[in-house]
Amino acid sequence: MISRRALELATAVLTGSFGLTVVVSSLDNGIGWSSAGVEAGTFPFLTGIIIVLGSLYNLVRGVVPAATLASVPIAITSIELRRLAGLFVPAAIFVAAIPLAGMYVASALYIFAVLAIPRRQSVPRALGMAAATALALYVVFERMFQVSLPHGALAAAFGF
Amino acid sequence: MDNLGELLHGFSIAITLPHLALMVIGVLLGILVGVLPGLGAPNGVSLLLPLTFGMQPVSAIILLSSMYWGALFGGSVTSILFNIPGEPSSVATTFDGYPMARDGRPTTALATAFGSAAFGALIGVILITFLASWVAQVALAFGPAEYFAVYFLAFASFVGMGGAAPIKTIVALAIGFAIAAIGIDTVSGSVRLTMGVDELVKGVNFVVAVMGLFGIGELLVAVEEEFHARAVSSKIEWREVFRAIGRLPRHSVALLRSAAIGCWMGITPGGPTAASFMSYGIARRFSRRGRYFGTGEVEGIISPETADHAAGTSALLPMLSLGIPGSATAAVMMGGLMIWGLNPGPMLFVDQKDFVWGLIASMYVGNIVAVALVLLTVPVFAALMRIPFVIIAPLIVIICVVGAYSVSNSYLDVVMMLGFGIVGYLFKKLFYPLAPLVLAIVIGDKAEDAFRQSMLMSKGSLGIFFANKLVTCLIVAGIALLLLPLVLQLPRLWRKPASAATETTAQETAREKVTI
Helix, strand or coil, X not given: CEEHHHHHXXXXXXXXXXXXXXXXXXXXXXXXXXXXXXXXXXXXXXXXXXXXXXXXXXXXXXXXXXXXXXXXXXXXCHHHHHHHHHHHHHHHHHHHHHHHHHHHHHHHHHHHHHHHCCCCCCHHHHHHHHHHXXXXXXXXXXXXXXXXXXXXXXXXXXXX | CHHHHHHXXXXXXXXXXXXXXXXXXXXXXXXXXXXCCCCCHHHHHHHHHHHHCCCCHHXXXXXXXXXXXXXXXXXXXXXXXXXXXCCHHHHHHHHHHHHHHHCCCHHHHHHHHHHHHHHHHHHHHHHHXXXXXXXXXXXXXXXXXXXXXXXXXXXXXXXXXXXXXXXXXXXXXXXXXXXXXXXXXXXXXXXXXXXXXXXXXXXXXHHHHHHHHHHHHHHHHXXXXXXXXXXXXXXXXXXXXXXXHHHHHHHHHXXXXXXXXXXXXXXXXXXXXXXXXHHHHHHHXXXXXXXXXXXXXXXXXXHHHHHHHHXXXXXXXXXXXXXXXXXXXXXXXXXXXXXXCCCCCCCHHHHCHHHHHHHHHHHHHHHHXXXXXXXXXXXXXXXXXCCCHHHHHHHHHHHHHHHHHHHHCCHHHHHXXXXXXXXXXXXXXXXXXXXXXXXXXXXXXXXXXXHHHHHHHHCCCHXXXXXXXXXXXXXXHHHHHHHHHHHHHHHHHHHCHHHHHHHHHHHHHHHHHHHC
């Protein structure tokens, strides 16, 4: 279970640290006024400052119990969290597998895994859908629109 | 009357067989992404973008804009039949649309929604026809300072009228600006904000951000609540369609008011979502039957639908004539324009007459095509909703991954897309607005260039933003919009001295924003 407050805090910290990174790295480009006009780092520097200040405000808003936050104490219940993970974790593994297995093999495996492993579909049907997905991707991108999707290190090793 | 002549010329471009075919394809694809939760108009249009590179710009924009109309209509179908908004902008349609459909009048609800949506779109297009070239003419005389002032006004109106928490809007905007700044700086040529990652030199493409923010983010929100498609009957009785549309003129006050709200929110970027909510809220307050709202009132469907489509359509006006998109989808289309080698803004009306008027004429035709197609295909797309979400979700993930990859054949883009997905989920969950974020990514560079050019002209003095009446008005209006949420807070502050401590910090932070 994740409370609304924790989620607000986490997001504010996330945006704030992004803002801080922007501020620090824009200092490399120089801020302020030079003979060539406004220096390259100035604009990002200001946006970074705005992000940091805004995030601080949101952070304070998240800690101080305000009426809006009190009305929704729980943002994500444990069931919802499991559903979120059920979608995101396989998707992340799929993306991680692309450099090795290539887009076609990875997407086929991905479809097969999410349909067959939780027993949402029978194994033959899941196999069929997985094959159909990879084939559709191949026909649409490689053939019709001439966009080459990554074939992966494995395919390269086999000489494709 | 020049405009009408140009418009007729535009019709001769829009009403050709290939373009009509593109409209049909675009509208059907649009309804598809509108119906499917997790896919919406912004990422639908950006998915289609790489496929348009070989086309004539006018054909490409007809395809993309038709998809936009289709998506706007498709979102209403699921709102009414399943109580699931297919698009964020059709959330307000569920309030009265679904109850009416559940009470056994699905045809009435759908026909009312489509009829008023078409009316809203028509008003939007008429506005574009008569106003766009005039605005462009005025804008031809703009210098960098005026441009920066217009950008500033656009961003400020998100803060003042977007409906989300103002500071959250500002944070979203600023993050968009920072993302836009990543890569090579167009003015000095130096590399910025790459944090040591060489691949980031080319910058972060907005398509990657849109895929993650709207695609993966929306999918994560949708998966949370396992919805069952408890569909009401999706059969269309044609006689009732015409009867319902025939009854619309009785609600002409609501129609006109909602269209006005929609056009206003579309031009000053508030976006269709904010427009539909605002229109629904105002209708509930002013309608004689306001207390029946939420139980299947006709005006409860008319108001959000008219405003939604009026806003969606008129969002293209500032995009065409000023180069400032009025909604997230318009921002994506504008990105497309730049990729096709066109320069969005007033020069379009001088250099690319065929493109501009072909597009405007296609809006008239495209919306008629959309109404006809959406009525014809309601049963088909309603059947689509019965496919379990567990099958659709991984397919959408794959579409987003492939879409992000094909932008520039970069694996890093795919990883970033996934990251944007998490950000999109968090932002949606906590009511950070996404449209300003996308808008800032697309036009952040241009706003910055305008600012730096005006600083060069004035040798570093901010006085250039108050140098003439026009630019002063724009800047003052922008500052007023920034301060609007603060002013609205003041009476509450006075009534509740107990919470004064937090409110003053709010004031201070907000003032800092303005002075920066």
